[in-house]
Amino acid sequence: MATAIVLLKTDRRKVTDTAERILEIPSVSEVYSISGRHDLMVIIKCETVDMIEYVITDALLKVEGVLDSETMFAFRSYEKREAGRAVDVD
Amino acid sequence: MATAIVLLKTDRRKVTDTAERILEIPSVSEVYSISGRHDLMVIIKCETVDMIEYVITDALLKVEGVLDSETMFAFRSYEKREAGRAVDVD
Amino acid sequence: MATAIVLLKTDRRKVTDTAERILEIPSVSEVYSISGRHDLMVIIKCETVDMIEYVITDALLKVEGVLDSETMFAFRSYEKREAGRAVDVD
Amino acid sequence: MATAIVLLKTDRRKVTDTAERILEIPSVSEVYSISGRHDLMVIIKCETVDMIEYVITDALLKVEGVLDSETMFAFRSYEKREAGRAVDVD
Amino acid sequence: MATAIVLLKTDRRKVTDTAERILEIPSVSEVYSISGRHDLMVIIKCETVDMIEYVITDALLKVEGVLDSETMFAFRSYEKREAGRAVDVD
Amino acid sequence: MATAIVLLKTDRRKVTDTAERILEIPSVSEVYSISGRHDLMVIIKCETVDMIEYVITDALLKVEGVLDSETMFAFRSYEKREAGRAVDVD
Amino acid sequence: MATAIVLLKTDRRKVTDTAERILEIPSVSEVYSISGRHDLMVIIKCETVDMIEYVITDALLKVEGVLDSETMFAFRSYEKREAGRAVDVD
Amino acid sequence: MATAIVLLKTDRRKVTDTAERILEIPSVSEVYSISGRHDLMVIIKCETVDMIEYVITDALLKVEGVLDSETMFAFRSYEKREAGRAVDVD
Amino acid sequence: MATAIVLLKTDRRKVTDTAERILEIPSVSEVYSISGRHDLMVIIKCETVDMIEYVITDALLKVEGVLDSETMFAFRSYEKREAGRAVDVD
Amino acid sequence: MATAIVLLKTDRRKVTDTAERILEIPSVSEVYSISGRHDLMVIIKCETVDMIEYVITDALLKVEGVLDSETMFAFRSYEKREAGRAVDVD
Numbered sequence: 001m002a003t004a005i006v007l008l009k010t011d012r013r014k015v016t017d018t019a020e021r022i023l024e025i026p027s028v029s030e031v032y033s034i035s036g037r038h039d040l041m042v043i044i045k046c047e048t049v050d051m052i053e054y055v056i057t058d059a060l061l062k063v064e065g066v067l068d069s070e071t072m073f074a075f076r077s078y079e080k081r082e083a084g085r086a087v088d089v090d
Numbered sequence: 091m092a093t094a095i096v097l098l099k100t101d102r103r104k105v106t107d108t109a110e111r112i113l114e115i116p117s118v119s120e121v122y123s124i125s126g127r128h129d130l131m132v133i134i135k136c137e138t139v140d141m142i143e144y145v146i147t148d149a150l151l152k153v154e155g156v157l158d159s160e161t162m163f164a165f166r167s168y169e170k171r172e173a174g175r176a177v178d179v180d
Numbered sequence: 181m182a183t184a185i186v187l188l189k190t191d192r193r194k195v196t197d198t199a200e201r202i203l204e205i206p207s208v209s210e211v212y213s214i215s216g217r218h219d220l221m222v223i224i225k226c227e228t229v230d231m232i233e234y235v236i237t238d239a240l241l242k243v244e245g246v247l248d249s250e251t252m253f254a255f256r257s258y259e260k261r262e263a264g265r266a267v268d269v270d
Numbered sequence: 271m272a273t274a275i276v277l278l279k280t281d282r283r284k285v286t287d288t289a290e291r292i293l294e295i296p297s298v299s300e301v302y303s304i305s306g307r308h309d310l311m312v313i314i315k316c317e318t319v320d321m322i323e324y325v326i327t328d329a330l331l332k333v334e335g336v337l338d339s340e341t342m343f344a345f346r347s348y349e350k351r352e353a354g355r356a357v358d359v360d
Numbered sequence: 361m362a363t364a365i366v367l368l369k370t371d372r373r374k375v376t377d378t379a380e381r382i383l384e385i386p387s388v389s390e391v392y393s394i395s396g397r398h399d400l401m402v403i404i405k406c407e408t409v410d411m412i413e414y415v416i417t418d419a420l421l422k423v424e425g426v427l428d429s430e431t432m433f434a435f436r437s438y439e440k441r442e443a444g445r446a447v448d449v450d
Numbered sequence: 451m452a453t454a455i456v457l458l459k460t461d462r463r464k465v466t467d468t469a470e471r472i473l474e475i476p477s478v479s480e481v482y483s484i485s486g487r488h489d490l491m492v493i494i495k496c497e498t499v500d501m502i503e504y505v506i507t508d509a510l511l512k513v514e515g516v517l518d519s520e521t522m523f524a525f526r527s528y529e530k531r532e533a534g535r536a537v538d539v540d
Numbered sequence: 541m542a543t544a545i546v547l548l549k550t551d552r553r554k555v556t557d558t559a560e561r562i563l564e565i566p567s568v569s570e571v572y573s574i575s576g577r578h579d580l581m582v583i584i585k586c587e588t589v590d591m592i593e594y595v596i597t598d599a600l601l602k603v604e605g606v607l608d609s610e611t612m613f614a615f616r617s618y619e620k621r622e623a624g625r626a627v628d629v630d
Numbered sequence: 631m632a633t634a635i636v637l638l639k640t641d642r643r644k645v646t647d648t649a650e651r652i653l654e655i656p657s658v659s660e661v662y663s664i665s666g667r668h669d670l671m672v673i674i675k676c677e678t679v680d681m682i683e684y685v686i687t688d689a690l691l692k693v694e695g696v697l698d699s700e701t702m703f704a705f706r707s708y709e710k711r712e713a714g715r716a717v718d719v720d
Numbered sequence: 721m722a723t724a725i726v727l728l729k730t731d732r733r734k735v736t737d738t739a740e741r742i743l744e745i746p747s748v749s750e751v752y753s754i755s756g757r758h759d760l761m762v763i764i765k766c767e768t769v770d771m772i773e774y775v776i777t778d779a780l781l782k783v784e785g786v787l788d789s790e791t792m793f794a795f796r797s798y799e800k801r802e803a804g805r806a807v808d809v810d
Numbered sequence: 811m812a813t814a815i816v817l818l819k820t821d822r823r824k825v826t827d828t829a830e831r832i833l834e835i836p837s838v839s840e841v842y843s844i845s846g847r848h849d850l851m852v853i854i855k856c857e858t859v860d861m862i863e864y865v866i867t868d869a870l871l872k873v874e875g876v877l878d879s880e881t882m883f884a885f886r887s888y889e890k891r892e893a894g895r896a897v898d899v900d
Contacts (some may be wrong), residue, residue: 002679003122003704004575005131012241012249015175023168032093032164033233035184035253035305035593036708041095041162049632049679053573053705061552069552072131075634075683078113094305096199101690102699110234123683125575125634125703139182139229143303151282159282163253163305164212165184165233182317183302185311192421192429193321212344213413214364215364215485221275251331252311254302258293272409274435274485319362319409323435323483331462339462343433343485345364345413363482365491370731372781372789383528391454392524393773393791395845401455405521407484434482439475452769454795455844499722499769503795503843511822519835523793523845525773534737542859543754545671547635563708573632573702575685581635589812589859593753593885595876601732609732612671612885613755615814615863618653618661642879663863665755665814718811720827723842725851743888752813759883761815792851794842798833800874 003074007038011065018065093164097128101155108155183254187218191245198245205239273344277308281335289337363434365396371425378425385419453524457488461515468515475509543614547578551605558605633704637668641695648695655689723794727758731785738785745779817848821875828875832864
């Protein structure tokens with residue numbers, strides 16, 4: 001499982017609309033309206049890095065209302081899967 | 091449920107150790123080793139904002155190996171919990 | 181009570197008008213014309229974080245004259261008004 | 271009444287202690303633990319600009335735990351508390 | 361006496377014209393064409409902070425040719441009034 | 451007459467002392483304690499550019515308490531005090 | 541052999557098209573879609589520095605979809621040409 | 631094949647030594663001494679993202695002489711070397 | 721002899737044309753196409769600072785194709801060409 | 811002839827000494843004490859790019875007093891000294 005985190009600056013009059021359109025993109029697992037210089041933070045999870053690239057380039061960045069982006073790639077995920085703090089992630 | 095995202099710069103010789111220590115903090119749901127100027131991205135989820143503040147100030151920032159931090163607060167979470175397509179997001 | 185602080189860059193010919201329109205938004209408690217790279221600083225206080233998000237996204241950022249924003253969230257407020265040590269502020 | 275807003279980067283292991291020491295400085299009306307690159311935001315209100323300068327230079331910046339600062343001066347305050355239009359804030 | 365220093369980015373084809381128009385604003389005591397990322401530096405001196413705010417917001421930022429601004433407020437002036445190096449300023 | 455403007459970051463515990471030592475340097479005409487990321491702004495006026503360089507390099511930057519500096523050179527001064535157009539400033 | 545690395549910000553709706561057009565420029569050896577604030581990273585290898593300049597200025601920067609660029613020049617290449625880890629590069 | 635690009639700031643007295651030590655790390659395919667704010671640019675190619683993370687965190691960042699890093703991940707590589715369209719590069 | 725160095729961002733489709741037009745300005749001694757965030761670096765040498773200001777403001781910044789500028793002033797030139805120690809440069 | 815321009819931040823108490831030591835490095839053609847965030851600007855001219863790299867890495871950055879550097883490479887020099895169009899510069 002590959003994960004990317006995208007910080008977005010959106011048209012200031014369309015933050016909510018843009019968030020909702022992004023949420024409909026498959027592979028987008030979470031959308032947050034955040035503090036700071038950006039408006040939204042999007043978490044994308046895909047089976048492969050190629051799919052991540054496709055989702056960002058061909059879907060996310062083409063959503064109306066998106067003005068600028070800064071992308072972070074998760075080289076490794078240390079997610080704690082609840083319960084007995086099972087390690088061994090993705 | 092309140093969510094904060096913390097970007098951390100760590101001692102470059104202790105990235106993995108620092109990540110593992112952070113993962114043991116209750117309320118820390120995910121730790122990623124990320125691309126960019128920071129080394130780690132930590133997602134914290136708590137019942138209240140007060141608890142978020144406590145986790146960041148009294149636990150996260152005191153972990154050995156942490157050098158600098160930039161915090162984002164999620165004013166709103168658009169997690170995809172609805173309908174059929176519902177993906178199991180913590 | 182949740183608090184957010186928003187730094188705004190406004191249309192340089194409409195700083196005063198923009199400030200006055202922002203002041204009419206309920207939940208906006210203070211508007212300052214400030215030094216630095218931004219023109220205005222707005223303090224928003226609401227009962228819940230959800231309301232803060234609504235006020236920023238659906239009211240503040242849609243005010244005519246607002247060009248860019250940077251938001252800070254107050255995880256904790258140490259306001260002096262409480263208890264015995266209360267000092268007479270403003 | 272003159273107002274200054276100071277953003278502080280503090281020793282990451284002493285955020286709470288530093289905030290509490292700052293809160294004891296007369297003229298400091300509010301201290302927030304905030305999101306972003308800084309740790310604390312301090313609001314100072316004095317009768318004169320001279321006093322503001324004295325409070326920042328001779329008290330605030332000398333508090334143990336303060337590492338770096340960025341100061342904003344409020345040229346004008348549009349606080350809602352006055353006159354008829356008064357809205358019930360905090 | 362209150363002092364503010366404003367760094368301005370101007371339309372690159374109108375630096376001189378913009379400087380001359382700014383110079384006609386009462387309370388503007390000096391205008392410099394400077395090195396760095398900005399084009400002009402303006403020093404404003406007024407009896408009160410309120411007047412400073414008015415001069416910046418209602419006169420300076422409305423001058424044609426001004427594109428962007430960064431303002432600094434002088435909390436204290438240590439001006440040396442020549443002669444016997446008399447201290448005791450404003 | 452050549453003019454340079456120097457923004458200084460000083461040891462946060464010695465802002466006033468540093469300002470006073472700087473004020474004693476001949477050719478330093480004004481020292482301000484300012485808002486923003488810097489602590490002091492110094493205006494230097496000399497007969498020649500060579501003297502400006504000497505004052506900055508051999509006097510100003512060697513004052514105890516100075517930590518970092520950013521220098522601006524005034525290519526041209528539009529000061530109002532001269533000639534006929536003289537407006538009554540400060 | 542001279543090498544330059546160019547980071548590009550492209551029209552967010554045309555990242556893939558722009559990458560493909562750039563790939564057709566002779567001397568462009570690699571194009572990556574990258575994380576961070578830029579969208580693409582381009583590696584150019586030419587016999588001479590003059591040719592590098594020509595490729596960047598007359599071909600790369602004129603490709604439709606390119607919005608902004610930041611260029612790095614490789615003063616020295618330590619490429620490892622596989623095999624017996626042969627050093628001695630170009 | 632996964633690719634990461636790492637920009638490094640090194641101890642200014644050990645740029646060459648640091649570059650040579652980095653070149654000995656398996657999976658490091660190229661090391662450049664570059665213009666700009668960084669000293670070295672390192673290209674890492676591995677079979678999997680996990681290995682990339684391991685190489686950066688457990689080898690590269692632990693090399694003596696490395697002071698700071700900024701990492702970019704290549705979501706997609708458009709390298710020309712393959713198949714038919716192959717153009718004669720370097 | 722006064723010297724100024726100007727870094728220019730130009731219209732990315734007109735770098736060469738812009739450079740050639742700038743080269744025709746008297747007092748411009750060198751124009752370089754450079755790496756980094758800017759496109760051109762221009763060195764201006766004049767008898768007086770006033771002339772430098774005139775060349776930048778009335779000639780250089782008005783050249784078509786120039787989009788943004790950052791100027792550095794040389795307070796002192798340590799050029800090797802003089803006296804005995806003269807080394808054979810360029 | 812290859813040209814590099816290096817901006818240096820030096821120990822603020824040793825600007826002149828550092829400049830003079832740098833001036834003694836062969837291939838360094840000019841050293842300027844400059845305005846802005848840096849203290850010195852050094853121009854290096856060599857027959858080859860390899861020599862440039864050697865001068866920067868093995869001589870310039872090892873000079874005592876140098877704290878930080880930012881390097882620009884001149885891909886092309888439009889110096890006026892050549893051929894017919896020669897204008898009388900400095």
